[in-house]
Amino acid sequence: MTVSWTPHRFTGGILALDTANTVVLRDDPQKTFDRFDDPVEIARFADAASGFRAAELGGRRLQALSPETIAPVVRSIRESTDRLFRGAVSKGAIATGDLAGFLRACADGLSSSRCEIGTAGRPFGDPATPIAFEAALAVSALSLLRDDTVARLRICPNCSWLFVDRSRNSSRLWCDMAVCGNRQKASRHYRRRTAAREVSDV
Numbered sequence: 001m002t003v004s005w006t007p008h009r010f011t012g013g014i015l016a017l018d019t020a021n022t023v024v025l026r027d028d029p030q031k032t033f034d035r036f037d038d039p040v041e042i043a044r045f046a047d048a049a050s051g052f053r054a055a056e057l058g059g060r061r062l063q064a065l066s067p068e069t070i071a072p073v074v075r076s077i078r079e080s081t082d083r084l085f086r087g088a089v090s091k092g093a094i095a096t097g098d099l100a101g102f103l104r105a106c107a108d109g110l111s112s113s114r115c116e117i118g119t120a121g122r123p124f125g126d127p128a129t130p131i132a133f134e135a136a137l138a139v140s141a142l143s144l145l146r147d148d149t150v151a152r153l154r155i156c157p158n159c160s161w162l163f164v165d166r167s168r169n170s171s172r173l174w175c176d177m178a179v180c181g182n183r184q185k186a187s188r189h190y191r192r193r194t195a196a197r198e199v200s201d202v
């Protein structure tokens, strides 16, 4: 089934986290699934992310010409990013054991890329040409290691997505208030009503 890459699917706040969140409901082995199961979705995701993440990318577009070929490295960056930073949120610290695998995966993503990145206004290189998605994914994932970013990483209590909390007082609870915040409110309301009914049934 074709995925609609809606704004909600880009609430991670950073390309590498939006990518980590393409595996849905990671904490539920019964319900979890991978939106990149069909590698074509990697190219469609890269297209959508070029727009949603234009600010992070300095306007450079992402390109995934042969999604089938890059699928293994994309998955490996994605999974090692999720493991490392999910652990960082829960433990408040980076595990060096997970860091090694993460760095290897990022190195694989960068190994066939030949461009210059990190100059002022061009964090991902010259926006005149596109950048390979797996290389950009690695650059984005590595940027998460900054300690000021690690301190702002959160896990959504409803859907367990990772996201960066950029709110002024660091109080953002949900990946997306309009989706997860409301679902949680609705289920609380449902539980209250059910409890009330049980009482009145007695």
Ligand SMILES: [Zn+2]
Pocket: 156, 157, 158, 159, 160, 161, 174, 175, 176, 180
């Ligand atoms: Zn959520």
